[in-house]
Amino acid sequence: MPVELPVVIDRTSPVPLYHQLAEQLTRMVEDGTLKPGDHFENELALAERLQLSRPTVRRAISELVSRGLLIRRRGIGTTVANQVVHRRDELTSLYEDLVRSGRTPSTEVLELRTDAVDERAAGALGLAPDTPLVYLERLRSAENGPLAILRNWLPPEYGDLTSERLAGGGLYAILRARGRHPVVAHQTIGARGATARERRHLGLAKGDPVLTMTRRAYDAAGVAVEFGDHCYRADQYAFDITVHER
Secondary structure, eight states: OOOOOOOOOOTTSSSOHHHHHHHHHHHHHHTTSSOTTOBOOOHHHHHHHHTOOHHHHHHHHHHHHHTTSEEEETTTEEEEOSOOEEEOSSSOOHHHHHHHTTOOOEEEEEEEEEEEOOHHHHHHTTOOTTOOEEEEEEEEEETTEEEEEEEEEEOGGGTTOOHHHHHTSOHHHHHHHTTOOOOEEEEEEEEEEOOHHHHHHHTOOTTOEEEEEEEEEEOTTSOEEEEEEEEEETTTEEEOOOOOOO
């Protein structure tokens, strides 16, 4: 039986009503109030109870459907989707996103080098093209299996990192513990077909896509902290971005 959701709408707020509803519903999915497979409150009943128009409620629910949080099925209705990691527009690591959503991340270090020469990464870090960088490649998984392959390049000062340290937590926690606090980043999000190696590690079939993200992160002084080039299983991951008018 659908749960009656504890939503509060502030009609004095400049935030659109549909957005208030969508954000509260999103939090309920993320904090476990709404669990995978739960039946969602009927659109008409929700509109009447909150004294909102049906188009307003429909628009909010459609946002959650487009984010992969809800699923509409003919004859069944709207249900909460199975667990998918949703990265909000915040500067966090995948490890932190998983922990925040109540999941248990694990990490396998696929490669760790201290002599990686990569012109693109060096340029992103503001270093000379021939600078030997620290290169990390990790497979991040959770209870349901592999989620992402994380490739990162760091300045040479991190040459003492070990596979054991990287397997025990998130990269940003390591950086913060060493006094480097990422506070702003430039990200580019895309999609492409998975390579044979990515399919093998992520458990994908031939032709399956991956979501991609490249990120350049900087500390408060504007100094580059890390450069990342990551790929994610498209059926287990989504990016949530809120755009505000200037």
